[in-house]
Amino acid sequence: MSEHSFVWDAVQRVRTGAPLVHNITNYVVMNTTANALLAAGASPVMAHAREEVEELAGLCSSLVLNIGTLSKPWIESMFAAGRIAQSRGVPVVLDPVGAGASSLRTWTSLDLLRELNISVLRGNASEILALSGAGSRTKGVDSIHQAADAADAARELAGKFGCVVVVSGAEDLITDGSSDVLVRGGHDMMPRITGMGCTATALVAAHAAVAGSVLDGAAAGMGVMAVAGTMASRKAKGPGSFQMHFIDALYGMQSFDVEAGVEIVR
Amino acid sequence: MSEHSFVWDAVQRVRTGAPLVHNITNYVVMNTTANALLAAGASPVMAHAREEVEELAGLCSSLVLNIGTLSKPWIESMFAAGRIAQSRGVPVVLDPVGAGASSLRTWTSLDLLRELNISVLRGNASEILALSGAGSRTKGVDSIHQAADAADAARELAGKFGCVVVVSGAEDLITDGSSDVLVRGGHDMMPRITGMGCTATALVAAHAAVAGSVLDGAAAGMGVMAVAGTMASRKAKGPGSFQMHFIDALYGMQSFDVEAGVEIVR
Amino acid sequence: MSEHSFVWDAVQRVRTGAPLVHNITNYVVMNTTANALLAAGASPVMAHAREEVEELAGLCSSLVLNIGTLSKPWIESMFAAGRIAQSRGVPVVLDPVGAGASSLRTWTSLDLLRELNISVLRGNASEILALSGAGSRTKGVDSIHQAADAADAARELAGKFGCVVVVSGAEDLITDGSSDVLVRGGHDMMPRITGMGCTATALVAAHAAVAGSVLDGAAAGMGVMAVAGTMASRKAKGPGSFQMHFIDALYGMQSFDVEAGVEIVR
Numbered sequence: 001m002s003e004h005s006f007v008w009d010a011v012q013r014v015r016t017g018a019p020l021v022h023n024i025t026n027y028v029v030m031n032t033t034a035n036a037l038l039a040a041g042a043s044p045v046m047a048h049a050r051e052e053v054e055e056l057a058g059l060c061s062s063l064v065l066n067i068g069t070l071s072k073p074w075i076e077s078m079f080a081a082g083r084i085a086q087s088r089g090v091p092v093v094l095d096p097v098g099a100g101a102s103s104l105r106t107w108t109s110l111d112l113l114r115e116l117n118i119s120v121l122r123g124n125a126s127e128i129l130a131l132s133g134a135g136s137r138t139k140g141v142d143s144i145h146q147a148a149d150a151a152d153a154a155r156e157l158a159g160k161f162g163c164v165v166v167v168s169g170a171e172d173l174i175t176d177g178s179s180d181v182l183v184r185g186g187h188d189m190m191p192r193i194t195g196m197g198c199t200a201t202a203l204v205a206a207h208a209a210v211a212g213s214v215l216d217g218a219a220a221g222m223g224v225m226a227v228a229g230t231m232a233s234r235k236a237k238g239p240g241s242f243q244m245h246f247i248d249a250l251y252g253m254q255s256f257d258v259e260a261g262v263e264i265v266r
Numbered sequence: 267m268s269e270h271s272f273v274w275d276a277v278q279r280v281r282t283g284a285p286l287v288h289n290i291t292n293y294v295v296m297n298t299t300a301n302a303l304l305a306a307g308a309s310p311v312m313a314h315a316r317e318e319v320e321e322l323a324g325l326c327s328s329l330v331l332n333i334g335t336l337s338k339p340w341i342e343s344m345f346a347a348g349r350i351a352q353s354r355g356v357p358v359v360l361d362p363v364g365a366g367a368s369s370l371r372t373w374t375s376l377d378l379l380r381e382l383n384i385s386v387l388r389g390n391a392s393e394i395l396a397l398s399g400a401g402s403r404t405k406g407v408d409s410i411h412q413a414a415d416a417a418d419a420a421r422e423l424a425g426k427f428g429c430v431v432v433v434s435g436a437e438d439l440i441t442d443g444s445s446d447v448l449v450r451g452g453h454d455m456m457p458r459i460t461g462m463g464c465t466a467t468a469l470v471a472a473h474a475a476v477a478g479s480v481l482d483g484a485a486a487g488m489g490v491m492a493v494a495g496t497m498a499s500r501k502a503k504g505p506g507s508f509q510m511h512f513i514d515a516l517y518g519m520q521s522f523d524v525e526a527g528v529e530i531v532r
Numbered sequence: 533m534s535e536h537s538f539v540w541d542a543v544q545r546v547r548t549g550a551p552l553v554h555n556i557t558n559y560v561v562m563n564t565t566a567n568a569l570l571a572a573g574a575s576p577v578m579a580h581a582r583e584e585v586e587e588l589a590g591l592c593s594s595l596v597l598n599i600g601t602l603s604k605p606w607i608e609s610m611f612a613a614g615r616i617a618q619s620r621g622v623p624v625v626l627d628p629v630g631a632g633a634s635s636l637r638t639w640t641s642l643d644l645l646r647e648l649n650i651s652v653l654r655g656n657a658s659e660i661l662a663l664s665g666a667g668s669r670t671k672g673v674d675s676i677h678q679a680a681d682a683a684d685a686a687r688e689l690a691g692k693f694g695c696v697v698v699v700s701g702a703e704d705l706i707t708d709g710s711s712d713v714l715v716r717g718g719h720d721m722m723p724r725i726t727g728m729g730c731t732a733t734a735l736v737a738a739h740a741a742v743a744g745s746v747l748d749g750a751a752a753g754m755g756v757m758a759v760a761g762t763m764a765s766r767k768a769k770g771p772g773s774f775q776m777h778f779i780d781a782l783y784g785m786q787s788f789d790v791e792a793g794v795e796i797v798r
Contacts, residue, residue: 045364
């Protein structure tokens with residue numbers, strides 16, 4: 001099977017399977033990630049109240065924990081939902097938004113990694129470096145490093161926490177500590193759109209829910225991001241129209257779009 | 267008066283009257299529903315703090331209670347705002363997002379229906395079935411039923427709580443328990459856009475604020491949704507561009523668009 | 533230096549300097565203001581948790597305090613972040629969304645003005661009048677006054693609190709109490725898009741971070757709003773497409789766009 005058919009099969013599997021993705025995510029991206037999941041064919045639910053997260057984590061096909069606008073009660077909900085999801089064997093995907101920019105974010109991410117069985121950790125290079133202890137302070141939530149800078153840190157974290165680590169960037173690295181996958185595609189306008197990283201995390205969760213392995217699911221999710229980014233870049237006049245075309249691309253992508261929009265190296 | 271002029275009159279009444287719609291709504295849709303209300307000519311205010319909801323409910327022309335991302339303090343604010351709004355005789359519209367998916371959502375919706383004088387309850391078929399006790403568990407927040415499946419449940423709830431019930435779907439049902447209105451229009455891409463149901467609820471509230479009766483206001487709101495959906499579907503290439511054209515359509519719709527974009531059956 | 537090159541220089545300074553703008557802002561606009569800041573070349577961080585706001589305010593180039601969806605814990609975070617930012621000498625910009633519509637909003641705005649060293653206060657005419665004590669109640673969060681109506685109130689507030697006051701409207705007034713700057717441009721569709729005022733506040737903060745003076749920064753921010761609004765108005769078919777073209781314009785504006793898109797009067 002070529003790598004393009006690997007991504008195209010994954011696209012069809014999400015469209016057919018419509019996995020229920022439970023998101024405990026930040027206020028900034030709730031709308032755009034829900035739209036990305038719906039456009040890709042998944043069924044998102046956004047819920048964070050302590051009173052209901054366990055019930056919804058008990059129904060979902062995968063769980064997203066995104067710390068982008070963190071506060072104490074949400075941390076408690078993340079642990080509660082995470083424990084239910086992992087006990088059911090469904091993937092738990094962590095997005096450590098802004099790790100390195102504040103102690104709250106760095107330490108909450110590490111606590112979640114230590115106390116839950118996180119399936120996938122997806123961050124930008126600065127966040128992954130911060131969590132490995134190798135990074136200096138990040139500047140806010142935007143990466144000041146390239147994905148390649150964080151390759152060693154990613155492999156180390158994958159080994160330490162027994163998870164797949166995704167470092168997104170111009171070229172994405174997906175590693176389980178021993179095997180690496182590289183995903184090339186997308187466009188350099190993507191970091192100028194808020195929540196593109198969070199959307200990647202949500203798509204990784206949707207694909208991990210229906211994939212044969214967590215590594216394959218994570219690679220497929222990043223592959224779909226790259227394809228939609230490549231498609232959007234052909235029509236966009238700026239980040240506003242990029243965001244719109246990106247959602248349309250997730251909804252409409254066909255096998256030939258996948259073939260033209262991403263390169264995958266194992 | 268034809269049914270088209272009924273909808274067109276309603277459109278003009280909102281544009282002229284600019285009703286102040288107070289929304290206690292979920293994080294996912296705050297931006298898109300505020301934009302839909304502004305595009306339609308209404309004046310939205312989004313406020314949920316216990317300290318100010320009574321003051322704002324004391325000014326508004328209608329009130330939206332939407333439980334899409336519920337938590338305990340917001341429930342208290344919903345009751346407080348609801349009591350003020352109903353004492354002033356302005357319409358209170360409830361959107362039971364995800365009722366059936368968690369006990370918190372099901373029971374909060376039923377508590378609000380029992381303890382307040384809700385004017386309109388608007389949900390998808392799965393939510394309405396869950397509230398009538400006839401439904402099995404829903405899958406997250408997306409409906410797995412057609413509106414027609416929930417017709418009996420809707421009429422029963424309308425009678426029990428003395429309110430108008432709207433079941434939205436490919437064909438919308440609006441009922442006060444004895445009279446039914448059917449609204450046909452829109453496009454099957456709408457469920458792939460997050461918050462379209464919440465937007466319907468907000469437009470129902472805007473129209474209920476300026477209509478001759480709650481039933482007429484609810485039907486007009488759903489009619490406007492259908493017209494804007496039909497208009498957007500002619501230009502959209504996917505759910506991203508659909509959302510944009512939908513807002514443009516609310517802003518620009520003319521009488522001939524109404525005539526071509528919706529069918530109403532009483 | 534002509535006033536156009538003044539605005540164009542400011543655009544380039546934000547693109548080059550990429551100032552980190554810390555936003556404690558409302559749920560409705562978090563996504564759209566983050567996107568506006570990114571499109572303009574700034575680096576936004578949205579964070580409100582008491583546990584981390586001081587750390588982030590310790591890194592930022594400017595701070596936005598926006599009371600659009602206020603609640604008690606956020607007020608505490610606003611004071612904590614504000615104290616750090618002012619001690620570091622970075623601009624603190626206050627957006628009193630809905631001041632006059634509820635006591636919570638009016639009094640919180642006045643408390644922030646009294647107890648912090650606010651650099652810029654940006655509101656619509658109704659909000660500025662409400663804070664000066666000259667205004668009657670506003671209608672929700674939309675202005676029912678023109679900027680010119682609030683000119684005296686703005687100058688008085690600027691003098692009283694030692695800050696720059698921006699009254700946005702069809703023509704924007706920027707005043708430090710003794711000198712006035714008028715900014716003309718944009719389009720009358722802008723009040724039909726939620727969060728345009730909040731975006732203005734965020735752009736003022738980005739420009740104040742890199743400007744020679746707070747007055748110049750505020751004028752540049754409003755100038756950039758006007759240019760992007762003028763550019764978007766040429767392509768928009770309604771408020772949905774306006775928002776998209778507006779973000780694209782922030783990203784792509786060139787010196788000739790600035791020349792054609794704004795008039796500045798000192």
